[in-house]
Amino acid sequence: MFRRQKHISHTKAIDRFPLTQGLIYLLNLETHIPTDKTLALQSHPPIFTGRVSSTQLSLSSPSSFSLKLLLFPHIFPIFTAMKTEVRGSTTSISLQNPTTIFNTSQGASLTGALKGCLGSLDGACIEKLLLHCASALESNDVTLAQQVMWVLNNVASSVGDPNQRLTSWILRALISRASKVCPTPMNFNGSTSSSTIPTRLMSVTELAGYVDLIPWHRFGYCASNSAIFKAIQGCPKVHILDFSITHCMQWPTLIDALAKRPEGPPLLRVTVPNWRPQVPPLLNVSSEEVGLRLGNFSRFRDVPFEFNVIENSSSLELLFSTQLNPSSLDLQDDEVLVVNCQNWLRYLSDEPLGGSPGHQDGSMRNTFLNMIRSLNPRIIVVVDEDSDLSAPSLSSRITTCFNYMWIPFDSLETFLPKDSTQRMDYESDVGHKIENIIGFEGHQRIERLETGVAMSQRIRNVGFLSAPFCEETVKEVKGLLDEHASGWGMKREEDMLVLTWKGHNSVFATAWVANGPNPNGLLMED
Known part of the structure; x- marks a missing residue:
């Protein structure tokens, strides 16, 4: 069951969190490594920025899946009816007429309680939509999966409240699973089949x-x-x-x-x-x-x-x-x-x-x-x-993931602003874990x-x-x-x-x- 939000008082600012004396000293040693060891300190690769080139689409943030849909409309035809709105550096997708989806033959499966979820930020409603999407994918009902993803995309936001931010990552993982395009699977030997996994x-x-x-x-x-x-x-x-x-x-x-x-x-x-x-x-x-x-x-x-x-x-x-x-x-x-x-x-x-x-x-x-x-x-x-995120059932993993991975998203909300780079980096690390839990099966699913x-x-x-x-x-x-x-x-x-x-x-x-x-x-x- 989804949790009700509780008020949390946060009287201690993040900059007052103490590091131990040992840890502080360890950090200060960075400039005292012997000369032959300094190269690795200066040669780390740049962080992925999410820019799209003519040959590669980086999927380093939840919002980039909307770019993928625009570039590859044959994967999800129903998404081509969406209107793209760019706000700052974030791309979001909204419906021009949300109610029309239920008046088409494609939307016949989205009836009853799901109609009330359109545009809703209620956690129970979001969870219901995610489970409908998982069920559709497990039964190979591509049309229904597309329709539910369309509705979810109006709720998800990488800069919204904790529910929206978490949903944006789960939705990305579901699209990854459906499209078989991203992210690159991680192998147990630590290698990857290509270089498209964002590395920070x-x-x-x-x-x-x-x-x-x-x-x-x-x-x-x-x-x-x-x-x-x-x-x-x-x-x-x-x-x-x-x-x-x-x-x-x-x-x-x-x-x-x-x-x-x-x-x-x-x-x-x-x-x-x-x-x-x-x-x-x-x-x-x-x-x-x-x-x-x-x-x-x-x-x-x-x-x-x-x-x-x-x-x-x-x-x-x-x-x-x-x-x-x-x-x-x-x-x-x-x-x-x-x-x-x-x-x-x-x-x-x-x-x-x-x-x-x-x-x-x-x-x-x-x-x-x-x-x-x-x-x-x-x-x-x-x-x-x-x-427990090792269940063979996708629906079971989504339910657990939605109610467990909410914790870091919600805790960061108590002391960091929505556009905090530190917050978004931390959430991105959690998001890549979510992608592996939901997007892959077999030996490629290493988060167990x-x-x-x-x-x-x-x-x-x-x-x-x-x-x-x-x-x-x-x-x-x-x-x-x-x-x-x-x-x-x-x-x-x-x-x-x-x-x-x-x-x-x-x-x-x-x-x-x-x-x-x-x-x-x-x-x-x-």
């Missing part, structure tokens, strides 16, 4: 602002770092195996905390894979350069530090087959292993691979978890978005979220026990949320911590220990 490469400073904008990522950082810090108390050597999409942005805070340990800091090793799903946020520096910056900060805080990139892991297949073992990871007998999974497991397919022996359904996700279990880590922390409850059961099934978060962690997370709009909250569900927006689940955080001997020979229990 961030500097480290821009990435820090991205992470700090809303607590979507910082919530997971805070909960995970607190659990890790508790688990490695008294350990002289710590090895973190980091699977994350945010380029090690959570570690300066942990390094700063380790520097203050009464017993002194441990020797800290961080290992990251060379492979990473090509999804936002993308950084304009390499993993090696990120490691250099972390090393500089660690020296500043007097924390012994090593950074390793797993080579020959340019694909998941290579990573799984050759790299996830004690020898390749150079695991030491006298070090404690920590595994960190931040918004990463969703990109491992949950579909069977053909029945791998002993791995339940043989999915890539279960195979990965079994491999991690075989490494016998002291603790594994798993953070991801708390929603499952709920925290489902993920927790999956992790239990491979032999981990839940490690509940302590009250100190809860206190730290609540302190973090106090820095943001009052709509953000936190709750416990079983042993999970869940970030909420206006009461709706957003992100979950969990911690796990091996169900058996840990590296010190002790049995870990709930």
Whole structure:
């Protein structure tokens, strides 16, 4: 069911959001990278602008689909009756006579309740239209799909309210699915079949602002770092195996905390894979350069530090087959292993691979978890978005997507103006996720979220026990949320911590220990 809007007081301005001392120092290191490392800092490609050339149509914003329809009217003939209105840099489409659509033979299917949705901004009505469109596409009723898209296009706006902005991205994804023209599918090896996917490469400073904008990522950082810090108390050597999409942005805070340990800091090793799903946020520096910056900060805080990139892991297949073992990871007998999974497991397919022996359904996700279990880590922390977007049914995914992806659009509305570049960039990153969820099937659909409850059961099934978060962690997370709009909250569900927006689940955080001997020979229990 669609949510009613609630008034949110926002007493803390965005420019007052504090970055940690460690993060600030990390950002300042940008000008201190050795000379041979500076080229990558200066050579990132330009951001796509949405301009159309004679040979290529860029689809970097929701409004550009209207240009595609004008350039390729044979794809959707019914759209040629529309009138184009250009307001500033935004192209919108409106009906010359909205009621005439229902008086034609083409519009005979759009009757009853759908008539009342024409031009409506009501969320329930928009959701109904989206589901009618999905149903038409699933049944190959192209005519009905065209008609519903026409109506939706009068509601959607990339510069409107949160409902309109979200709808514009879902509509773009539906048109993408119908036309098979855009966007370019993302493959699991990180490559693309052409260069039409918009690429926004961030500097480290821009990435820090991205992470700090809303607590979507910082919530997971805070909960995970607190659990890790508790688990490695008294350990002289710590090895973190980091699977994350945010380029090690959570570690300066942990390094700063380790520097203050009464017993002194441990020797800290961080290992990251060379492979990473090509999804936002993308950084304009390499993993090696990120490691250099972390090393500089660690020296500043007097924390012994090593950074390793797993080579020959340019694909998941290579990573799984050759790299996830004690020898390749150079695991030491006298070090404690920590595994960190931040918004990463969703990109491992949950579909069977053909029945791998002993791995339940043989999915890539279960195979990965079994491999991690075989490494016998002291603790594994798993953070991801708390929603089920893996359903085979397009209609089910649209319903969930409309009621879940609304959260970032609505939260940004509380403190950023409608034409804010920062807001539109963030929404664009969410929009490309929506396109993959709705526009593709099979191996091309890489966004495969499952709920925290489902993920927790999956992790239990491979032999981990839940490690509940302590009250100190809860206190730290609540302190973090106090820095943001009052709509953000936190709750416990079983042993999970869940970030909420206006009461709706957003992100979950969990911690796990091996169900058996840990590296010190002790049995870990709930």
